[in-house]
Amino acid sequence: xSAVLIEVxxxxxxxxxxxxxxxxxxxxxxxxxxxAAIVGPSGCxxxxxxxxxxxxxxxxxxxxLFRGKxxxxxxxxxxxxxxxxxxxxxxxxxxxxxTALENVQIPMFEMPWSAAERRRRATELLKSVGxxxxxxxxxxxxxxxxxxRVAIARSLANEPQLLLADEPTGNLDSANAKRVxxxxxxxxxxxxxxxxxxxxxxxIANFADRVIRILDxxxxxxNRT
Amino acid sequence: MMKPxxxxxxxxxxxxxxxxxxxASDQANxxxxxxxxxxxxxxxxxxxxxxxxxxxxQAGSGKRQTRQLxxxxxxxxxxxxxxxxxxxxxxxxxxxxxxxxxxDHKTTGFLFTPPDKVTxxxxxxMKQPFLESDLTLDDLAEDYWHWPLQKIVGQExxxxxxxxxxxxxxxxxxxxxxxxxxxxxxxxxxxxxxxHLFDEGGQLVKRINVExxxxxxTRWVPATIMIEPEHGRSRTTxxxxxxxxxxxxxxxxxxxxxxxxxxx
Amino acid sequence: xxxxxxxxxxxxxxRTRSLLTIAGIAIGIAAVVALTSIAWGxxxxxxxxxxxxxxxxxxxxxxxxxxxxAPFNEKFAADLxxxxxxxxxxxxxxxxxxxxxAPTTLVFGWALDSFLWDHLxxxxxxxxxGDDEKAVVIGTVAAxxxxxxxxxxxxxxxxxxxxxxxxxxxxxxxxxxVIMSLRQLQRVTENTGKVNFLNVKxxxxxxxxxxxxxxxxIKERFAGFNAFTSSEVAQSNTAIQAAKxxxxxxxxxxxxxxxxxxxxxxxMSVFERIxxxxxxxxxxxxxxxIVRMILYESxxxxxxxxxxxxALGFVAIKVIQTTPMIHGKIEGEISxxxxxxxxxxxxxLGVFGGLYPAVRGSRLSPTAALxxx
Ligand SMILES: Nc1ncnc2c1ncn2[C@@H]1O[C@H](COP(=O)(O)OP(=O)(O)OP(=O)(O)O)[C@@H](O)[C@H]1O
Ligand SMILES: [Mg+2]
Numbered sequence: 001x002s003a004v005l006i007e008v009x010x011x012x013x014x015x016x017x018x019x020x021x022x023x024x025x026x027x028x029x030x031x032x033x034x035x036a037a038i039v040g041p042s043g044c045x046x047x048x049x050x051x052x053x054x055x056x057x058x059x060x061x062x063x064x065l066f067r068g069k070x071x072x073x074x075x076x077x078x079x080x081x082x083x084x085x086x087x088x089x090x091x092x093x094x095x096x097x098x099t100a101l102e103n104v105q106i107p108m109f110e111m112p113w114s115a116a117e118r119r120r121r122a123t124e125l126l127k128s129v130g131x132x133x134x135x136x137x138x139x140x141x142x143x144x145x146x147x148x149r150v151a152i153a154r155s156l157a158n159e160p161q162l163l164l165a166d167e168p169t170g171n172l173d174s175a176n177a178k179r180v181x182x183x184x185x186x187x188x189x190x191x192x193x194x195x196x197x198x199x200x201x202x203x204i205a206n207f208a209d210r211v212i213r214i215l216d217x218x219x220x221x222x223n224r225t
Numbered sequence: 226m227m228k229p230x231x232x233x234x235x236x237x238x239x240x241x242x243x244x245x246x247x248x249a250s251d252q253a254n255x256x257x258x259x260x261x262x263x264x265x266x267x268x269x270x271x272x273x274x275x276x277x278x279x280x281x282x283q284a285g286s287g288k289r290q291t292r293q294l295x296x297x298x299x300x301x302x303x304x305x306x307x308x309x310x311x312x313x314x315x316x317x318x319x320x321x322x323x324x325x326x327x328x329d330h331k332t333t334g335f336l337f338t339p340p341d342k343v344t345x346x347x348x349x350x351m352k353q354p355f356l357e358s359d360l361t362l363d364d365l366a367e368d369y370w371h372w373p374l375q376k377i378v379g380q381e382x383x384x385x386x387x388x389x390x391x392x393x394x395x396x397x398x399x400x401x402x403x404x405x406x407x408x409x410x411x412x413x414x415x416x417x418x419x420x421h422l423f424d425e426g427g428q429l430v431k432r433i434n435v436e437x438x439x440x441x442x443t444r445w446v447p448a449t450i451m452i453e454p455e456h457g458r459s460r461t462t463x464x465x466x467x468x469x470x471x472x473x474x475x476x477x478x479x480x481x482x483x484x485x486x487x488x489x
Numbered sequence: 490x491x492x493x494x495x496x497x498x499x500x501x502x503x504r505t506r507s508l509l510t511i512a513g514i515a516i517g518i519a520a521v522v523a524l525t526s527i528a529w530g531x532x533x534x535x536x537x538x539x540x541x542x543x544x545x546x547x548x549x550x551x552x553x554x555x556x557x558x559a560p561f562n563e564k565f566a567a568d569l570x571x572x573x574x575x576x577x578x579x580x581x582x583x584x585x586x587x588x589x590x591a592p593t594t595l596v597f598g599w600a601l602d603s604f605l606w607d608h609l610x611x612x613x614x615x616x617x618x619g620d621d622e623k624a625v626v627i628g629t630v631a632a633x634x635x636x637x638x639x640x641x642x643x644x645x646x647x648x649x650x651x652x653x654x655x656x657x658x659x660x661x662x663x664x665x666x667v668i669m670s671l672r673q674l675q676r677v678t679e680n681t682g683k684v685n686f687l688n689v690k691x692x693x694x695x696x697x698x699x700x701x702x703x704x705x706x707i708k709e710r711f712a713g714f715n716a717f718t719s720s721e722v723a724q725s726n727t728a729i730q731a732a733k734x735x736x737x738x739x740x741x742x743x744x745x746x747x748x749x750x751x752x753x754x755x756x757m758s759v760f761e762r763i764x765x766x767x768x769x770x771x772x773x774x775x776x777x778x779i780v781r782m783i784l785y786e787s788x789x790x791x792x793x794x795x796x797x798x799x800a801l802g803f804v805a806i807k808v809i810q811t812t813p814m815i816h817g818k819i820e821g822e823i824s825x826x827x828x829x830x831x832x833x834x835x836x837x838l839g840v841f842g843g844l845y846p847a848v849r850g851s852r853l854s855p856t857a858a859l860x861x862x
Contacts, residue, residue: 051856054771056771056855056856056859057856076775078770078773078774078775078776079773079775081771081772081773082772082773082774082775083773085773087771087772089859093768093771093859094768095765095768097498097499097501097502098490098495098498101490102490102494102495105490106495106769106772106774107772107773107774109492109774109778110773110774110775110778115490115491118490119490154772155772158773276586276587276646277587278587278590280590289590291589291590293587293588293589293644295646295647310647312644312646312647313589313644314589314644318644466585466586466587466593467585467586467587487647
């Protein structure tokens with residue numbers, strides 16, 4: 001039994017003054033070191049849930065605790081995100097004018113590291129995702145798989161405790177998708193990092209140790225393998 | 226008749242002519258009379274001295290010639306004297322036009338050319354140019370505002386100022402070279418800003434424009450006046466450099482002896 | 490990579506827009522630089538004219554509306570001489586006269602035995618030898634403007650003078666002037682027995698306080714007269730005040746236009762980058778860092794605009810100085826202080842212009858910004 005990292009307590013999220021119920025009641029915990037997948041059809045509320053887990057958004061009802069502490073009580077959420085959470089998005093979300101190396105360094109500005117230190121860490125991270133040769137490439141000049149690996153390197157920049165990925169393979173062909181997932185899996189194994197991946201694709205979900213299924217804003221099953 | 230308002234315009238400061246003019250004639254319509262009186266009253270002074278440059282620019286070559294001019298005026302009751310005298314360059318130095326007006330608007334005077342040639346102001350002489358510029362002696366001596374027929378014929382904006390257009394016509398045959406004079410007068414500034422002079426055939430002969438004016442004390446005065454003949458080969462600018470008014474210019478300054486002494 | 494790399498890369502993506510904004514700022518700053526320089530130079534040149542003369546106080550009659558103070562009886566000098574600590578009083582007549590076909594020229598009439606002559610360096614010829622001699626000395630700049638050299642005749646008002654000397658003065662206004670004996674200028678301007686300035690020299694070693702107290706005494710004792718110290722003469726000169734006022738007003742307009750340009754550019758840039766700002770916020774940048782990024786960008790634009798503006802302004806000063814109206818009368822001041830002022834003004838412009846866009850950008854919600862395409 002490991003410790004609880006995140007506790008989701010009866011969380012609801014609605015938009016447009018209640019007209020859109022994106023999340024109708026989610027109640028579960030994620031333990032430290034877990035690799036969970038959230039699966040469901042399009043529009044069922046997966047991204048909404050992930051954003052709430054990552055403190056990018058606040059629930060309309062209920063609350064989320066991180067290591068037992070409510071996110072609402074955290075004074076500086078930006079700082080919290082920077083130091084604790086890594087994000088990987090479906091469409092990569094890299095800055096197009098910065099090189100791979102520079103993109104990976106962006107989150108590091110919030111850490112007390114020197115420029116040399118930032119550079120060293122970013123180089124190492126890119127090497128670890130197999131992009132040691134692509135340090136100075138600009139995102140528009142890279143393939144989708146390479147871009148997503150840069151994004152993964154960036155998500156690890158500040159050594160987060162939780163990695164959240166929203167359809168990380170959504171824009172990739174199956175070969176690249178597999179490679180990205182293998183990277184995530186090895187990161188999980190090597191670092192023991194807690195990871196939550198959102199996907200609508202069962203092949204992807206199968207990489208995880210636990211699958212949470214959502215339909216219409218509600219959790220309909222939760223299975224550990 | 227004397228001091229054409231042209232002059233008035235010209236002069237940086239007190240417009241000489243205008244200054245002295247008495248009330249306008251009976252045949253003038255009342256609005257016109259009121260406007261003329263307003264300008265005249267704004268310009269009244271006991272005497273004045275103006276320094277100006279007369280710059281003649283040839284149309285084709287753009288060649289500029291400058292003459293330095295001293296203009297003095299004196300008023301005794303309703304009678305006035307104005308002396309225009311060239312100071313520079315040597316070719317013109319000392320040349321002078323003396324215009325004297327009696328209280329009943331009779332003009333006398335003479336043209337002086339050094340060393341001692343004195344020409345009375347006959348109608349023929351009056352048509353001559355002054356110092357080879359685009360101003361005739363008539364322009365400097367005729368007082369259109371005392372012509373009997375004066376009326377306001379409209380309104381127009383000149384140099385951003387709203388002006389009344391005054392038409393002045395002589396009774397019967399014109400005594401001066403012109404049969405119709407249109408003056409654009411800005412009532413707010415009590416200053417004419419544009420004059421167009423027409424001949425007996427109704428053709429425009431000459432335009433006079435105040436190019437720059439400024440406020441001196443409570444009065445608005447012209448600083449630069451442009452004279453453009455309709456069919457001329459040159460145009461002339463009168464550019465004031467200094468003007469003093471409310472002076473007492475001694476009567477001897479207008480005597481031939483004193484005029485000659487400057488030319489020596 | 491440093492933070493500034495991000496800032497500059499952002500500016501480089503829209504090169505044309507950045508350059509145009511820099512050009513806009515540069516023009517504004519150039520206007521500020523040129524006008525301020527001319528206004529300062531103008532003031533300094535007058536101040537020097539009085540200092541150079543060894544004058545402690547200048548007394549004039551209080552006049553309005555005229556570029557030159559009104560003339561008054563020169564005997565008044567004797568009354569001033571009776572005041573304590575006054576060593577010398579020198580009356581002079583100054584007038585602006587249109588000479589031949591040159592632009593209006595400053596003409597001074599100085600008593601031949603006055604201390605005023607002491608500071609002139611006659612580079613050619615001599616000063617007039619007596620009150621009756623119809624002779625003038627002219628400054629080196631006046632010699633250029635009038636296209637005359639020593640021995641030539643010069644017509645001033647109704648009279649003809651001979652140029653007997655050419656001088657150089659530390660005061661620029663004087664270099665463009667014609668100087669003759671007081672008696673001669675009184676005669677040609679029909680101001681017999683009159684002067685319009687009295688220059689007062691105190692006993693050597695007089696202190697600032699003593700100058701000040703004498704000034705008060707003169708103002709109290711002689712109604713209608715005013716006394717100024719050299720630098721006040723420059724400051725109270727209506728032409729200088731007008732020049733300074735004009736320069737401030739024009740500068741202000743130029744700066745407002747510049748700031749609006751910066752705001753516009755930065756707002757456009759923020760709107761274009763809503764999505765990117767969302768990414769930055771999502772991966773943990775603090776809002777204050779977003780503010781800093783946008784402010785640095787606008788300050789970088791305005792700093793570069795400031796540098797270009799200073800260069801442009803210095804060129805403008807040189808050009809303005811060659812126009813016939815100004816030539817030799819004013820030397821624009823080009824100093825480190827002016828350079829510093831211009832750069833500070835440019836940076837302030839960047840901060841003002843960038844503040845609103847920066848705050849707008851930092852207030853975005855990360856989820857909404859990420860959805861924005
Ligand atoms: N900011 C918002 N304003 C209004 N409605 C929203 C907002 N965000 C999400 N929704 C709605 O909430 C529902 C869930 O959205 P969500 O993005 O979480 O779905 P998803 O499961 O991630 O779908 P997909 O697989 O297509 O990404 C959708 O119907 C969506 O339209
Ligand atoms: Mg989604």
